[in-house]
Amino acid sequence: MSANDPAAPGAAAATATPTLDELRAEAMEWGRRPRARGTWYVTEHMVRAMRAYGWTIIVGAFGQPVLYLLGLAVGLAALIQQPVDDGGQSVPYLVFVAPALLMTSAISVATEEFTYPVMAGFKWRRYFFGFSASALSSRQIANGVMVGAMARMAVTVVLYFAFIMLFFLWLQPGATTPATAWLMIVIGVLGGLAFGVPLMAYAASIEDDKGQFALVQRFVFMPMFLFSGTFYPLAVLPLWLQWIGWISPLWHAAELGRVVAYGKEVDPAMIAVHIVYLLVLTAVGLVLSWRLFGKRLAK
Amino acid sequence: MSAVQVQAPPRGGGVRALWAGNPQAVIQRGLIAARSSSWVVVLSGFFEPVFYLASMGIGLGSMIGDVETSQGISVSYAAFIAPALLAVAAMNGAIYDSTWNVFFKLNYGKLYEGMLATSLGPLDVALGEILYALLRGLLYATGFMVIMQVLGLNLAWTAVLALPAVLLIAFGFASVGMAVTSYMKTFQHMDWINIVLLPMFLFSATLYPIAIYPEWVQSVIMAFPLWHGVELVRGLTTGILSIDLLWHVAYYLVMIAFGLVFTTRRLRALFLD
Numbered sequence: 025m026s027a028n029d030p031a032a033p034g035a036a037a038a039t040a041t042p043t044l045d046e047l048r049a050e051a052m053e054w055g056r057r058p059r060a061r062g063t064w065y066v067t068e069h070m071v072r073a074m075r076a077y078g079w080t081i082i083v084g085a086f087g088q089p090v091l092y093l094l095g096l097a098v099g100l101a102a103l104i105q106q107p108v109d110d111g112g113q114s115v116p117y118l119v120f121v122a123p124a125l126l127m128t129s130a131i132s133v134a135t136e137e138f139t140y141p142v143m144a145g146f147k148w149r150r151y152f153f154g155f156s157a158s159a160l161s162s163r164q165i166a167n168g169v170m171v172g173a174m175a176r177m178a179v180t181v182v183l184y185f186a187f188i189m190l191f192f193l194w195l196q197p198g199a200t201t202p203a204t205a206w207l208m209i210v211i212g213v214l215g216g217l218a219f220g221v222p223l224m225a226y227a228a229s230i231e232d233d234k235g236q237f238a239l240v241q242r243f244v245f246m247p248m249f250l251f252s253g254t255f256y257p258l259a260v261l262p263l264w265l266q267w268i269g270w271i272s273p274l275w276h277a278a279e280l281g282r283v284v285a286y287g288k289e290v291d292p293a294m295i296a297v298h299i300v301y302l303l304v305l306t307a308v309g310l311v312l313s314w315r316l317f318g319k320r321l322a323k
Numbered sequence: 324m325s326a327v328q329v330q331a332p333p334r335g336g337g338v339r340a341l342w343a344g345n346p347q348a349v350i351q352r353g354l355i356a357a358r359s360s361s362w363v364v365v366l367s368g369f370f371e372p373v374f375y376l377a378s379m380g381i382g383l384g385s386m387i388g389d390v391e392t393s394q395g396i397s398v399s400y401a402a403f404i405a406p407a408l409l410a411v412a413a414m415n416g417a418i419y420d421s422t423w424n425v426f427f428k429l430n431y432g433k434l435y436e437g438m439l440a441t442s443l444g445p446l447d448v449a450l451g452e453i454l455y456a457l458l459r460g461l462l463y464a465t466g467f468m469v470i471m472q473v474l475g476l477n478l479a480w481t482a483v484l485a486l487p488a489v490l491l492i493a494f495g496f497a498s499v500g501m502a503v504t505s506y507m508k509t510f511q512h513m514d515w516i517n518i519v520l521l522p523m524f525l526f527s528a529t530l531y532p533i534a535i536y537p538e539w540v541q542s543v544i545m546a547f548p549l550w551h552g553v554e555l556v557r558g559l560t561t562g563i564l565s566i567d568l569l570w571h572v573a574y575y576l577v578m579i580a581f582g583l584v585f586t587t588r589r590l591r592a593l594f595l596d
Contacts, residue, residue: 084514087518095530239367242367243370
């Protein structure tokens with residue numbers, strides 16, 4: 025008999041006419057948990073919503089690493105027989121490409137999860153307004169979207185990492201340093217956030233869908249994927265194309281990945297630059313998202 | 324009572340029930356509708372193969388040097404991948420127009436119900452929609468061919484024939500794509516398209532010769548349409564012609580015929596029977 029349970033909020037209403045203070049206290053009581061854990065509630069929603077395309081996620085997360093590693097890394101590696109000269113260090117082609125492919129997978133999850141779901145939350149299905157009408161703050165909503173996407177990135181990157189290790193065991197035994205290689209998982213998620221969180225801010229600012237995301241895919245993601253030293257060292261490109269790599273979160277993440285995967289020799293200052301750049305992009309994106317979510321939800 | 328039977332229109336068979344000879348009405352409708360859509364998005368499709376060509380041609384090209392084609396001649400890496408990227412662009416353009424576009428018109432726009440309520444038959448709609456998809460493919464292919472010409476990647480005059488070849492490829496993919504789309508009911512089903520296209524793109528002798536694979540993998544790849552398209556276009560742009568190219572053409576002719584019949588039957592089953 026929940027109505028007689030004195031612990032349950034709402035019990036007061038059944039017994040006597042409550043005062044304003046009692047009502048306020050009751051409302052505050054109901055809102056306490058959502059206020060405290062709002063981010064996680066939103067995360068839960070985002071992750072549950074992913075079940076609608078769960079099979080795609082799973083097939084993509086299994087299929088992409090296998091296809092890319094077989095198709096590009098093994099296929100191209102057969103063509104590029106001599107090792108890659110990566111900043112004076114000689115690296116087998118497969119070992120060179122693998123970290124960058126892993127980072128790309130995280131970033132491509134980011135391009136999916138930080139675009140259309142955000143648009144749907146504001147415009148098509150408007151669930152963010154529903155969240156906002158409850159005890160959740162706009163900041164928590166933005167954070168929840170981010171954590172939900174992180175969860176999917178983590179799944180993808182962990183699988184990718186597992187496949188890379190299997191491929192290396194098969195084709196390049198001893199080429200990686202397992203003690204640090206697992207850090208690629210952390211770097212992958214960070215790289216995905218550095219690209220995705222600013223994208224979330226952009227998505228929150230879009231009022232009308234005029235194909236902006238398709239343009240982001242074609243003119244931001246695609247060039248970044250192709251010109252960030254993913255398939256060959258950035259230094260191979262002419263200088264007038266190298267800037268794409270310098271500003272691209274993919275390049276910074278891939279460079280870090282190469283450090284932990286096979287001990288690429290890099291100036292420690294550069295390692296700091298890579299990490300700080302990725303963190304700054306994420307932080308700036310998050311602050312922008314908070315503001316844009318707040319503005320739009322208050323409208 | 325035989326007079327009445329003669330006057331009654333034949334039901335359930337014959338070309339007249341499927342075809343009013345007016346697919347251009349469907350194409351025209353597509354062109355008019357395109358005016359209100361975002362032309363930047365349409366145009367952007369052209370850049371994808373260009374970016375690939377630049378990235379792979381410059382970067383990998385400097386590491387790989389020359390590559391031997393299946394016809395046994397050695398060409399620069401950029402000249403090796405450019406025709407493949409052209410074929411891939413034709414495939415992608417045709418597939419996106421004949422799947423995403425058709426999916427929306429089929430499930431949300433309810434466009435075909437309206438069209439089929441007129442004198443148009445399912446074959447008019449199928450052919451019109453597919454030919455419309457080809458226009459976009461032709462646009463991309465022409466642009467890319469110009470770039471290839473400027474960069475000196477067209478190695479023979481026969482490269483001109485790559486344009487009709489690209490249309491053939493696009494026609495094949497568009498007609499099968501539309502047939503497959505008619506079975507799709509939700510957005511998530513559409514993701515399967517990418518799951519099929521990505522391995523085809525990666526393995527069909529696009530970025531490296533097929534010869535690096537063991538025999539049995541090669542025969543699997545050869546069963547898929549993109550490989551035939553890549554070989555056909557590559558043969559034409561490098562100017563190494565052989566009678567084998569006709570097999571690739573035949574593959575696509577069968578694919579087109581199959582796709583058209585299949586799509587027409589599906590449209591009829593969905594909306595008329």
